Amino acid sequence: MLGSWKQAKSIAFLEWKMSFWKSIFSLLIVFTVYTSLILFTYSMSDRAVGIADVLFILLFTFVPTWCKPKEFQYQQINGNLWASPSIVMIQNLPITKDVIIKSRLILYFFHSFPIQLLTLVLIYILSEEIQLAVSPVSYFVFIIIWLSFGIYVGYGVVTTDTGTKASHTGKLTVFLGFFVLIALLLLVASFPIFFQHGIVEWSMIIAQRYPFLSTTISIVFVCLGIQYWKAIMKKTMNQVDYL
Template sequence: MWKEAVKLALFEWKVEWFKRVFNQFMMLVALLVLTYATIGSVLADGGLGLDYIYFSVFAFGYAWLVPKEFQYQKVSSQTYASPVFFMLHKLPIQHNTLIKSRFILFYLNAIPVLLLFFIGFYFSPEISDTFTTQGYIAFSLLWFSIGLSFGSIYPASDVGDRNVTNTKLVWITIGLITGITLLITPTYIFYNHGLVVLTIDLANQWPLWVSVISLLIIPIANSYWVYNAKNRLKKEDFEL
């Protein structure tokens, strides 16, 4: 089953592969430029706007890595899904194989950007002076876990959503903004310097615990979203 899922994922990745690599490169450059330009002020005083940007990009920026033709989009009057998933869903392929292929494709797109970003991030003078080696590994794993855990909503969503209206999309957007605000705001109320600096200090003070917890969060979150995708596929008939 995994072998077939890998083949499906690689088959899709090779289609418009240049756009995928270009999108990865542009996001990587944008993140590094933003980080190098702002990390000094963030370390000194925090930065609410920058915390929003960092968290939003790591958690939900995966959508920008996928060529438009393959993105979650409107495929019928009130159904949103991945067009490729709909095509493959009509073929005699096991549902588990299809779902696993969505997550493998997600890893192929997301992990190289995250890995290269944290390699490049380390060479910022402010960062190399701020971290111990163990602390930086822990910090990287923590933000890896944010990217892969929150980002897993995208392959899970590829299976489709019924009865999606403009009103529902507006409420989803409001919910995401509210959720990010509720997550970040307490780091200024109780810690003063915000989310990014808090994660830096946690990683430096407890590198082992932060690393272990981050490595546990990734499979737990991904397992949940795989289960979510399977459950929705069982409940709904997404044939067009």
């Protein structure tokens, strides 16, 4: 078990080195823009609750993948095959599918966790409004909640790397992306209307009122999420012909 994770880490680190400078440049831009926008939305009080929620959800799902260089992103390889070029290239290596899948999870972690953690920390340091509303201990729980969300939900984005082989995949991907975006906007819009607070505000309240319970549930969801997305990726790799 540990040996497979070690091998997966080596593969992920090799790809990370190949895309390091482009990825770092993109991540720094995202880090600067996101931190500034989130701080700005909180300074606008209730009028910008929905904007902050959208920024948070995107940061912990799609944004890390968008920051990868284009040559490493999900794309049309040949014919009807759509996948990450890295997945196709490493198929010929003497490694198991389990190692390949774990390398994708680790690589996504490289792209996501540092920028997400730094953004969350700086938001608290630079926002007097949040400091007055949430204690350092409660905000630490809040960080755990969102970093965990970035794993048990965000890792779902990684499953696209393993690819698919079907006609009209490009159109389907565009349609699904548009559908997800609309659903996200509707969800974000409905929260302040029906539940008084936005998604981010509610997560702060939960972190304050139920720190132990929310931390425990987050950790459980992380464990379940990793196993679930690994199973989905393995199923996809068994179905897709990469030749």
